[in-house]
Amino acid sequence: MTRTLDRRRTLHLGALLAAGLANGCDGEASSANAPAVSAAPAPVRAISALGRLEPEDGIYNVAGPSGMGSVIAELRVDKGDRVKRGQVIAVLDNVPSLTADVARLVAELDNAKRELTRNNELNTSKVISDSLHDERETHVRVVEAQLAHARAELERGYVRSPIDGRVLYVHAREGERVEQAGIVELGRTDHMFAIAEVYEDDIGRVRVGQRAQVRSPVLASALSGSVEWVHLRVAKQDALGTDPAARKDARIVEVEVRLDDSQPAAGLTNLQVEVEIAP
Structure with missing residues (x-):
């Protein structure tokens, strides 16, 4: 009787083992037949860069004639004045x-x-x-x-404005000698740009016509604009943020963003800004 009981236990365990193996095979088959789920593509990120505000074509440093240093006898403009092309800015003492x-x-x-x-x-x-x-x-x-x-x-002897624009800064006044900095700085502030310093690793994703947002704590709200020109040379980064972990020796390409509305930026030449270019 003891042999019969052992035999029954052996047969019961064998049946359980066979059932377990069958269930495992069925699970593997089900897993193999299940459709593969593809991962969602990573979203394309915007291009962020530090930059500065500038008038169209940059800042004009207007000086006197070449040669020996001249002395200003009469200065006919001051900071903030608007000038026309050909207008006399200063009269020299000669x-x-x-x-x-x-x-x-x-x-x-x-x-x-x-x-x-x-x-x-x-x-x-x-x-x-x-x-x-x-x-x-x-x-x-x-x-x-x-x-x-x-x-x-x-x-x-009559120093004239080369552009229609605005006087940004005065370097020399009556009685002063004209030095290397010139007499005045002029800019076309009716047409303002944000000059973004885009890392060379990201420049391949920048195209003319892309939309951009320009931000600064000084500005009441973000300014919008479009990429108008991508410079043709790589340079060292000039605009440095406050992040101590930021790259200080980065190589960048300057990207010119024409602002849709120049008025909020007209009096902020050289203001450091953050530029975000849409992908």
């Missing part, structure tokens, strides 16, 4: 002497022309030689050239 040179040469040319006219009449009558007549003609041409040069030098 203008009076140059004006006198022009007046002297005008008188000399008038006299030379009168002599040439008189010599023409005498030459027709063969009273004077042809060589003397030629000498008078040459003298007239020389004085004309001297007068043209004097007038050009006089014009250089």
